[in-house]
Amino acid sequence: MTETTYPREGTAFLLVDPYNDFLSEGGKVFPLIKPVADDIGLIDNLRRLDAAVRAAGIQVAIVPHHRWEPGDYEHWDHPSPSQRRIMQTHAFARGEWGGDWHPDFAPKPGDIVAQEHWGQSGFANTDLDMRLKQQGITHVIVVGLLANTCIESTARFAMELGYHVTLVRDATAALKPEMMHAAHELNGPTFAHAILTTAELIAALPQG
Template sequence: MGDAVYDAKSTALLLVDPYNDFMSEGGKVWPLIREVAEEVGLLDNLRTIARAVRDAGIQVVIVPHRRWQAGDYASWGHPNPNQRKVMAGHHFARGEWGGEWHPDFAPQPGDIVASEHWGSSGFANTDLDFQLKQHGISHVIVAGLLANTCIECTARYASELGYHVTLVKDATAAFRREMMHAAHQLNGPTFAHSIVSTRELVEALPEA
């Protein structure tokens, strides 16, 4: 499921939740995704993609989850199960190492950092759609974490808003292989225009 054409001026990489807690040794969530992440080559593939899109002149957009801080969700009427996990585990805590960017995926000059999302969608209640439209973006490449939550929800929302959506199946990870299968084999084909590997994506990008 590929054959997409990516124009550098109208394409953006959405790099979702590149926090130490997710991607670094010692991170709070890393042990839960490590097996799948290492199996697919998550970190090396993300490095390859980040380098390739920047070489091609494609816009990089960091799509960050809300950094936990004391009081978050505590008075909410309906925090969802993932928000309850963040509340209990203090994931991506503001001001702590776990809530800092993984050093290989920190924003660089010219990158856009969207406002933080409270739930799974990088678009809901953030400025992401506004930022993309202001930069003339019509095609989004979605990579990062987690495959069956923030990646799927952000990509599905992008499709609903009219963007051309590419999922990169080996540039994400999940807690279990079954979740990866659901994200890319069952659910992804219902909204994504292209589902590719890192190699297939890089080969389809424009020349530097």
């Protein structure tokens, strides 16, 4: 992969699914990702990146999963395995603490908050592509949860739409180390233009 520069006006930082259920102690999914998250310093890296991209004047976009409500998926012909788990666990429930933003990653004035995605791609059946294109975005940095599901699907879709795609290997997590390996060593190199660490990405950002 070639060295990448990130144009200030043409880059967006896509933060996927920053909910309490994923990122906070007491969240429904957090215990499942905690070993991987703790091992790579996920929360601190997301904090560092959030601060760095904002200081650099880069557009932040929150890319949220659909928040569960009673009746969701129950009459679908073929909900995905992930959707069936959400139906059973009520993860990211609308109006509950678990479906609220992690306090460190709540949207700030000027952020894009995309329509909620029902599946795994933040672009499929949402307004994210339109809103990025309207601002002349050409490069996307995709972070958040989970590495091998919503991050991979969102990043793959971004590539198909013509964006330059960056993954950040220590600003995401998964249920198992093997899933992280697949996301960054096996699958990611087939579609991502850059796969960096938090430190490498911060060093490549334009100066604030």
